[in-house]
Amino acid sequence: MAEIGYFALVLAFGAAAYAVAASALGAVRGIGALVLSGRRALLAVGGLTTVAAGCLVALFLVGDYSVQYVWQTSSRTTPLFYLLTGMWGGQAGSLLFWSWLMAVFACLAVLRTWRADIALLPWFTAVSAFITGFFLFLVAFVSNPFARLAVVPPDGNGLNPLLQHPGMAFHPPTLYLGFTGMAIPFAFAMAALISRRTDAGWITASRRWTLVAWMFLGIGLALGGRWAYDVLGWGGYWAWDPVENAAFMPFLAATAFLHSVIIQERRGIFKVWNMFLIILTFSLVIIGTFLTRAGLVSSVHAFAQSDIGAYFLVFTAIICLGSLGLLWYRLPDLRTKEQIDSILSRESTFLANNLLFMGALFAVFWGTLFPLFSEIVTGQRVTVRPPYFNKLVIPIFWLIILVMGVSVVIGWRRADARAVARSLAGPAAASLVITGALWLAGVRHWIAVVGLSSCFFALLLTLAEIWRGVRARHSRGEGWFTATRRLFALGRRRYGGYVVHVGVILLAMGVVGSNVYQLEAERTLAVGETLAIGAYTLTYTGLGETQEADKASVFANLAVNRGGRSLGVLRPSKDVFRLREDQPMTIPGVMSLPLEDVYTLLGNLSPESGRATIKAYVNPLIGFVWLGLIVLILGTVIAAWPDGSEQRVMNAELQRLTAGTAPEPAAG
Amino acid sequence: MMPRSRTGKEACRGIRPGGRLAQGHCRWKRVAAALGVTWTMALGAAAVATVLLTPGATYAQSPVPSLQTREVGGATADPAGSAPVLDVSSGISGTEVAPEAVAAIARNLNCPLCQGYNLQDCPLVVCAQMRDLIRQQLAAGQSSEQIMAGFVADYGPVVLNAPPTTGVFLTAWVLPGLILLAGAVVVALLLRRMKRAAAPRAAASGFGGDPAVEVDPEYASKLELLARDGDR
Numbered sequence: 001m002a003e004i005g006y007f008a009l010v011l012a013f014g015a016a017a018y019a020v021a022a023s024a025l026g027a028v029r030g031i032g033a034l035v036l037s038g039r040r041a042l043l044a045v046g047g048l049t050t051v052a053a054g055c056l057v058a059l060f061l062v063g064d065y066s067v068q069y070v071w072q073t074s075s076r077t078t079p080l081f082y083l084l085t086g087m088w089g090g091q092a093g094s095l096l097f098w099s100w101l102m103a104v105f106a107c108l109a110v111l112r113t114w115r116a117d118i119a120l121l122p123w124f125t126a127v128s129a130f131i132t133g134f135f136l137f138l139v140a141f142v143s144n145p146f147a148r149l150a151v152v153p154p155d156g157n158g159l160n161p162l163l164q165h166p167g168m169a170f171h172p173p174t175l176y177l178g179f180t181g182m183a184i185p186f187a188f189a190m191a192a193l194i195s196r197r198t199d200a201g202w203i204t205a206s207r208r209w210t211l212v213a214w215m216f217l218g219i220g221l222a223l224g225g226r227w228a229y230d231v232l233g234w235g236g237y238w239a240w241d242p243v244e245n246a247a248f249m250p251f252l253a254a255t256a257f258l259h260s261v262i263i264q265e266r267r268g269i270f271k272v273w274n275m276f277l278i279i280l281t282f283s284l285v286i287i288g289t290f291l292t293r294a295g296l297v298s299s300v301h302a303f304a305q306s307d308i309g310a311y312f313l314v315f316t317a318i319i320c321l322g323s324l325g326l327l328w329y330r331l332p333d334l335r336t337k338e339q340i341d342s343i344l345s346r347e348s349t350f351l352a353n354n355l356l357f358m359g360a361l362f363a364v365f366w367g368t369l370f371p372l373f374s375e376i377v378t379g380q381r382v383t384v385r386p387p388y389f390n391k392l393v394i395p396i397f398w399l400i401i402l403v404m405g406v407s408v409v410i411g412w413r414r415a416d417a418r419a420v421a422r423s424l425a426g427p428a429a430a431s432l433v434i435t436g437a438l439w440l441a442g443v444r445h446w447i448a449v450v451g452l453s454s455c456f457f458a459l460l461l462t463l464a465e466i467w468r469g470v471r472a473r474h475s476r477g478e479g480w481f482t483a484t485r486r487l488f489a490l491g492r493r494r495y496g497g498y499v500v501h502v503g504v505i506l507l508a509m510g511v512v513g514s515n516v517y518q519l520e521a522e523r524t525l526a527v528g529e530t531l532a533i534g535a536y537t538l539t540y541t542g543l544g545e546t547q548e549a550d551k552a553s554v555f556a557n558l559a560v561n562r563g564g565r566s567l568g569v570l571r572p573s574k575d576v577f578r579l580r581e582d583q584p585m586t587i588p589g590v591m592s593l594p595l596e597d598v599y600t601l602l603g604n605l606s607p608e609s610g611r612a613t614i615k616a617y618v619n620p621l622i623g624f625v626w627l628g629l630i631v632l633i634l635g636t637v638i639a640a641w642p643d644g645s646e647q648r649v650m651n652a653e654l655q656r657l658t659a660g661t662a663p664e665p666a667a668g
Numbered sequence: 669m670m671p672r673s674r675t676g677k678e679a680c681r682g683i684r685p686g687g688r689l690a691q692g693h694c695r696w697k698r699v700a701a702a703l704g705v706t707w708t709m710a711l712g713a714a715a716v717a718t719v720l721l722t723p724g725a726t727y728a729q730s731p732v733p734s735l736q737t738r739e740v741g742g743a744t745a746d747p748a749g750s751a752p753v754l755d756v757s758s759g760i761s762g763t764e765v766a767p768e769a770v771a772a773i774a775r776n777l778n779c780p781l782c783q784g785y786n787l788q789d790c791p792l793v794v795c796a797q798m799r800d801l802i803r804q805q806l807a808a809g810q811s812s813e814q815i816m817a818g819f820v821a822d823y824g825p826v827v828l829n830a831p832p833t834t835g836v837f838l839t840a841w842v843l844p845g846l847i848l849l850a851g852a853v854v855v856a857l858l859l860r861r862m863k864r865a866a867a868p869r870a871a872a873s874g875f876g877g878d879p880a881v882e883v884d885p886e887y888a889s890k891l892e893l894l895a896r897d898g899d900r
Contacts, residue, residue, distance in 0.1 A: 343859055366840065387829045
């Protein structure tokens with residue numbers, strides 16, 4: 001099995017190399033047969049990597065511990081679920097997974113859009129096959145997941161306990177989906193530059209890819225946060241860890257890109273800037289991977305370090321310099337008459353968005369690399385941690401929220417200042433009232449007041465804009481439901497985007513609440529003693545333990561009371577995996593109430609006296625973080641939904657507009 | 669369909685059928701608008717001030733305990749039971765020191781042993797002892813500046829959770845703000861230039877869109893108009 005997998009990998013690498021050469025040559029010389037052959041080679045890469053990935057999964061399921069990678073990341077007691085996710089439990093498998101995703105995405109992109117963008121696709125094939133080829137080279141010749149051990153061990157080493165969590169099972173693959181997904185618009189952009197078709201064709205072809213990749217990046221980041229919250233045991237979800245930052249930076253760049261391509265589509269301007277943004281996004285993906293793998297920055301993800309950094313350095317250089325060089329070379333083709341009609345227009349809000357996202361990106365970038373910089377310049381290493389990022393980045397995010405809210409009422413081309421002011425007035429007044437009410441309710445910390453009032457302001461503006469659209473349609477005789485459905489169907493990207501905005505605002509509220517009003521208490525308790533935190537009383541009723549096939553855990557029983565009412569029992573625990581006894585896990589006991597979480601950790605304990613140190617947190621509004629994320633996903637799905645009927649609906653709309661007749665009931 | 673461009677007053681009257689009601693309606697709306705704009709501007713000014721001023725804050729400043737996110741850590745905790753029971757509350761007797769005061773300092777320091785946790789969240793016994801040391805120093809009347817300076821003297825600046833604000837380290841704080849400001853200036857200049865370039869073209873009302881836009885722009889703008897201005 002391992003041999004088949006390895007053979008498939010080597011073949012896939014060969015096919016990828018051939019695909020690059022054939023497509024490029026075919027495109028340059030105009031030989032259609034070669035182009036088609038390159039396309040088939042890319043499809044073959046997809047098939048072959050699928051075979052290889054399948055082989056690795058099968059090896060995990062069979063439990064073939066003669067394969068080093070399987071031995072490293074699983075054992076006989078590993079549950080089936082983690083056998084299936086074992087593929088990304090270590091480096092070699094992750095790289096294989098990455099190559100497989102990349103190949104499959106490239107194939108899908110080629111299959112879906114072959115006819116529509118025939119001039120772009122030979123070069124798209126070449127660029128995407130080149131990227132896939134690099135990863136295939138790594139798995140085939142540097143970090144081979146199918147390598148055999150000289151001696152066959154009886155049992156595996158077991159998966160890293162840190163990774164045995166549902167959030168962690170899905171966090172790496174969703175991030176990889178986002179990372180590889182970003183390669184598709186990048187490859188389209190490069191194809192557009194090489195083939196000198198620099199209209200918006202490449203953007204149209206890759207738009208959904210960008211959106212979906214962006215969404216997966218977002219989900220991946222959030223799942224990472226959820227994992228940290230559930231496993232790492234420090235009461236929070238985001239720590240500005242260098243590797244978190246490495247994944248966050250492409251997300252910021254991609255967000256800027258998603259917004260600024262809209263200007264190019266609408267107005268045909270900023271072509272160079274969009275090219276630059278997609279190059280930046282994908283380069284950050286590669287640089288981030290390089291930073292993580294090369295271990296240049298110390299981090300919680302230290303287990304991801306390895307010696308393939310050097311290869312990544314070369315690849316990073318090729319991608320960055322190659323694409324930027326190409327952009328420079330093609331600059332004359334991209335010149336447009338960049339004009340706007342008014343400073344007060346949607347166009348300028350997009351510029352403000354881009355400016356702020358680039359500012360946030362730079363702050364994160366600078367903070368992440370500063371320890372390195374400081375060591376080189378002064379010889380002294382410094383630590384750059386949350387206090388730094390919170391001070392620099394959070395104000396920028398706050399501005400982003402404001403711009404996000406205000407921009408929805410500013411129309412394209414030339415907005416009427418009075419109309420804008422009028423649209424702002426209601427939500428501004430309402431959010432002031434809400435803030436006042438919160439003030440009376442005791443929300444008085446200045447960060448919470450400023451943060452929450454801005455969130456309400458932006459939220460109300462966005463909801464009002466959606467409401468305005470629905471009401472407009474309703475007043476033309478459509479029912480409320482039909483009006484909403486049609487509004488979203490016709491302006492899918494726009495209104496999907498607004499839903500995403502609502503999600504981001506909810507998330508921001510959660511971040512404000514859980515940071516400003518987090519409570520923390522710690523005490524060593526004897527059985528029967530209590531720990532009071534906020535409105536809650538935690539009564540320690542003793543220790544318990546469970547034994548499972550692969551792990552043993554000790555937990556404390558904590559009865560939770562609020563205002564004399566019992567809310568249930570929390571069981572924070574220490575889990576020790578048999579195969580990794582040196583690495584005990586502190587698993588929190590968490591109770592999620594509608595407005596806040598009670599989060600408890602089991603610290604040191606003495607078995608003789610039964611005393612245990614309990615650390616407790618109350619995390620207000622943290623549910624909003626996860627809720628906001630779900631709304632964000634929903635919005636992205638709305639925006640990216642494939643719409644075969646779009647054209648039909650539009651035609652019906654246009655007929656109605658031109659004929660001025662009553663609405664047809666059946667459209668859409 | 670409504671005509672595209674209207675003056676503010678006309679637009680106002682158009683909002684509700686019945687002129688008189690709309691007039692009165694308009695006045696409070698204008699007041700509210702003024703309020704809204706002022707509020708937004710104040711927020712904006714505060715934002716700029718925050719961006720400009722906070723970088724200057726020193727690490728030694730008594731920190732706001734609120735906005736500090738905790739550390740994700742290397743996740744190597746003591747094996748259960750292997751460490752002695754540590755009752756953190758049994759510091760020195762006598763002067764009472766609020767745990768929040770200790771936490772506020774400990775959160776700005778790193779665990780010198782493990783990469784990742786800050787001193788407040790670190791489960792290691794050594795860190796608990798260091799927290800106790802902070803408590804004792806606080807009880808002895810030292811200021812948080814003195815305590816932090818003591819830690820820096822012992823372990824070097826790496827023990828701080830954020831770079832100091834002196835010398836080369838200042839670039840860590842200042843550069844992002846400067847870049848953002850420079851970006852803002854560039855965008856402002858760009859907008860002005862683009863605006864000027866558009867001026868001679870204003871008379872010609874051709875759509876400036878890209879021909880390759882998926883949906884005919886004319887059509888899209890009509891639809892947008894339908895959605896936006898439907899019931900005005």
